[in-house]
Amino acid sequence: MIVVNSPYNRIAYNLAVENYVFNNYDDDIFMVWRNQPCVVIGRNQNIYKEVNIKYCEENNIEIVRRLSGGGAVFQDMEVIQYSFITKEREGNSFEYFTKPVLIALEKLGLHGEFTGRNDLVIDGKKFSGNAQYHRHGKVLHHGTILFGGNLEHLKNALKPNPLKFVGKNVKSVSSRVGRLKDEIDLTPQEFMDHLNKTVMEVFNIDHITEPNEEEKKKIEEIVSEKFGNDNWNYGMTPKFQIELAEKHDFGIVEYGISLDKGKVSKFVITGDFFSNDEVDKLTEKFIGLNFTESEFKKALEGVNVGFYIIGMTEEIFIKDLFKER
């Protein structure tokens, strides 16, 4: 096993390093890494359901989809990730790969435990979530460790959308969380070094490497094709529909929205309001867009919604579709 140091601290890049190493290295790998603020969703999650996209846009929190399954987590520069990439072997359970983390904590006088699902907890509070990806006889096991981190962002960015979404998708499992830095006096960097050192001892590793310039180019290609690309981050959202109805003094407005590959594929507005023109002339402006307030507002520039739905304003329209429920 060798240690790979990632030169990046952006989620799309670090996921691309994992992906590159997974596909191109024969050695088993260990890697510790961290990112600027981001939300990382599971492979089969509905981005609209699990993430407060507006909050993320307003707070510069990137949203990226990973290859492994499971739920959505928040990370920032105080949240530490680790990855093992190995050949698939008997006994490669979640418990097996999380053990070195628990050993590293014991050395710091902290007693953590593995729970039945995929979490590590201290005193019942989750500080680590884990996920795996298996392919071609190899396994990627990675985990996030809430060493520190902005809990306000964690709570707000991951607030599940309470709208009824008709469709299949993996839901996150919300937990009571706790941060390690409230228990120990280390900086995030010191904690990373400690974790690295512990794993190097446990697995007898003496070799540390870093992607070279040529590899970095390939990693950057993976970023633009996948983890930094809306077609992956939004597009892998399973098909779903939303139905809404809002009562206004100018009438009841019913919205039926279908999303396919993360984009609006069908949008129907019905109701008992008065109209000057066919409402499909309005709704067709949104076909192909992400279902986000920012994209809808952009599409509405120069459009008079009151022309299609008498009494309607842009403000009411946006509120009907995107207000916090």
Ligand SMILES: Nc1ncnc2c1ncn2[C@@H]1O[C@H](COP(=O)(O)OC(=O)CCCC[C@@H]2CCSS2)[C@@H](O)[C@H]1O
């Ligand atoms: N950073 C972090 N650490 C620990 N727990 C978290 C974190 N962020 C959110 N949460 C809590 O976990 C649940 C979601 O739990 P759930 O079990 O649904 O999902 C996970 O744990 C997935 C872990 C993925 C790890 C990958 C490793 C490399 S990139 S991401 C969320 O609602 C919060 O309550």
